Amino acid sequence: MSLVNVLIIFATASISTAIALWYLNKTLVGTSESPRSDPSDEVSFLFKGEALQHASEAGLRIERFGGEGSEWAALRARLAQRFPSFPAEPTKNKNTVTISSQIDTDLAKLEIRQIDDATHVQIIDQKTLPLEAQHKIRSLEAEVMVTSFAGTTAPYPIWQIDKAGEVCWHNNAYGRLYQRIFEKDPSAVQPLFDIETKTSDPLQSRRISISSGIDEKQLWYDISCVESDVGTICHAIDINAVIDAEIAQRNFVQTLAKTFAHLSTGLAIFDRNGQLALFNPALVDLSKLPVEFLSTRPDLLSFFDRLRDNQVMPEPKNYHSWREELANVIKAATDGSYQENWSLGTGQTYRISGRPHPDGAIAFLIEDISAEVSLARGFRAELAIGQSMMNTFDIGMVVFSSI
DSSP states (O other), X not given: OOHHHHHHHHHHHHHHHHHHHHHHHHXXXXXXXXXXXXXXXXXXXXXXXXXXXXXXXXXXXXXXXOSSSOHHHHHHHHXXXXXXXXXXXXXXXXXXXXXXXXXXTOOOEEEEEEETTEEEEEEEOOSOOXXXXXXXXXXXXXXXXXXXXXXXXXXXXXXXXXTTSOEEEEOHHHHHHHHHHHSSOOOSSSOSSOOOOOOSOTTOEEEEEEEOTTTOOEEEEEEEEEEETTEEEEEEEEXXXXXXXXXXXXXXXHHHHHHHTTOSSEEEEEOTTSBEEEEOHHHHHHHOOOHHHHHTOXXXXXXXXXHHHTTOSOOOSOGGGHHHHHHHHHHHHHHTOEEEEEEOTTSOEEEEEEEXXXXXXXXXXXXXOHHHHHHHHHHHHHHHHHHHHHHTOSSOOOOOOOO
């Protein structure tokens, strides 16, 4: 082999090697590039105290800042859903603090570290995840989007309170009501409702009223809270219509009570549960029952037992069958067919009648018909005397009416 051929072979091998190294180097550089090499994708913030000094473009896309309170508190409220251990104030720990996401499929971490007198906050995340993880995340994102839209557009106030007792999220209805009450934007440290979120019964609700700053009207809401690992979710349902209906009902009952107070007939109305709901002064006079006892809202059985004890109703011949007879009385009153005259040992006569009312209520009417009975008895006695006198006549006699 000539020297020229050796040189040609050597040159060709060198060129091939150089091309291969160049291509391999390009490939390695392309595949080993850091997923956070693009500065626009880096989520980082620099604080001095609780004031923001600098934020990356991606960071500003997460939180715009500019609201009430400190900028550190605003970032904490924004990231608390994903990183609930985000500290309430900048850490003074010289070591880097790493906080993991509370979501199992989320591999992101939050790093907080001191740089001289400043605090650097950075979210470290992966760009590429396994396909199954990506699917789960996309599914969760879709579910969160629907849930968030439903909560945000709900017609009644919903808000979340974090572990520190501050409002870290609220929907639009909460914001509108807050504006109406305080005439300013919602504040994290001044909740709309002053409530105790700790409760042993998650289904327990409480009624709370707040005064509107515009028209000073009392607004009533039914508040329920549910605790979770990331805080407490609270719901407020407008019950002003219910309160107005209850007030109207009380006023109506008071009007009825004033009307019934002038009646000479004793009135006792028992509700659907069989408890005394309404009575008038005439009932106290006729039944001889003390007002204190009637005010305790006794049930039907206790009411009639006390009547028997006061000898305001005939003494039953068989006490053992008394309850059964009483049950028949209540059943007859429910059907609207109960009416009876009670002849008392005092010589008085009461007419008792039972009438059914809507919604399962029962009304008992007690009338003193002693004068009417006495008059009827006297009239019958006079007729008997006249008849006896006519029977002594020897001549026949017949009497015709004027009609």
